[in-house]
Amino acid sequence: MPTLTTGELARELGVSHSAILKWAKDGLITPELTTPGGHHRWDAEKVRQQLREQRQRGDS
Structure with missing residues (x-):
C-alpha cells in the first residue's frame, strides 16, 4: 500500500x-x-488502527 x-x-x-x-x-x-x-508520509490502515487503539484506551 502506498504511503x-x-x-x-x-x-x-x-x-x-x-x-x-x-x-x-x-x-x-x-x-x-x-x-x-x-514532511510526513502515512499508512492509512496503520493510522486507523492507532486511532482505534486510542479510542479503546479512552473507553477503559
Whole structure:
C-alpha cells in the first residue's frame, strides 16, 4: 500500500489537515516515515488502527 501525504490522509479520514498534524504532535498517531524535508508520509490502515487503539484506551 502506498504511503499518503498528510493532505491525502486527511481527505481519506474526512478530517482537516491540521487535525492530522495535531494528532501527530500529541503522539496519537505516528507517520510511516518523515522525509528529510520534514514532511510526513502515512499508512492509512496503520493510522486507523492507532486511532482505534486510542479510542479503546479512552473507553477503559
